[in-house]
Amino acid sequence: MEGVAKLFGVNDPTTLSALQIDLKELAKRFRAIIAETPFNLPGSPGDMTLTQRSRLLGTNILTPSERLLEALRVEGSSKLASWPEKFDSEPSAEEKAELRQSICRLRAFANDLKTDLQQRIDEGANHNTELRREIVYDLMGCLSCHVPHVTQVRGVYVKKNGDSGAFPTFIREAFFQITGRREKLDRHLQEWIKFKR
Secondary structure (H helix, E strand, O other): OHHHHHHHOOOOHHHHHHHHHHHHHHHHHHHHHHHHOOOOOOOOOOOOOHHHHHHHHHHHHHHHHHHHHHHHOHHHHHHHOOOOOOOOOOOOHHHHHHHHHHHHHHHHHHHHHHHHHHHHHHOOOOHHHHHHHHHHHHHHHHHHHHOOOOOOOOOEEEOOOEEEOHHHHHHHHHHHHHHOOOOOOHHHHHHHHHHHO
16 A cells, blocks of 8 residues: 555555555456456456356356256156165255256246357457456545545556556556456556546
8 A cells, every 4th residue: 555655655554555455356356357257367267258258157067057057847757767776875855856946947047148258249249358448447545535635647648658647657557466367457447547537
């Protein structure tokens, strides 16, 4: 927080402490998102396009679960009869019903997600871009909340480094701390500044 204090001329320990708490929560939230969602960032389970994710849902969840539901239907459960043997692993009628409910819920979720992904695909969206924009916007919003007296500007453009100034410097460093990747983020900074005008 020493760097933030110097960048923005904030010396009030209460303000800095509140900002630090909010930044830690913001970082924790985004790290959790990165850890469970395919992005092109360190700590992510891998980079997949929205189209790849949509296909995966159909191939690996929706189609196989339909077949499994068919096998677990009451009228089809006779195919699972074990007579004359009795196995400890055999699910009871109640357990089969619970399995069907869980699979139906998984299918509903997979359908909802596939529909959302398809809508994003149709809109030309990109998860990697959306995440970066959201991180930048949330960082800027957090900063606005705790140091509202500081004017948010991009600073001076330097060809090699992009925008330079207190806000771009803060955003880039905070983004690096959250994601483990250094990026210019100029487009998202420009969008934020235009949005705030």
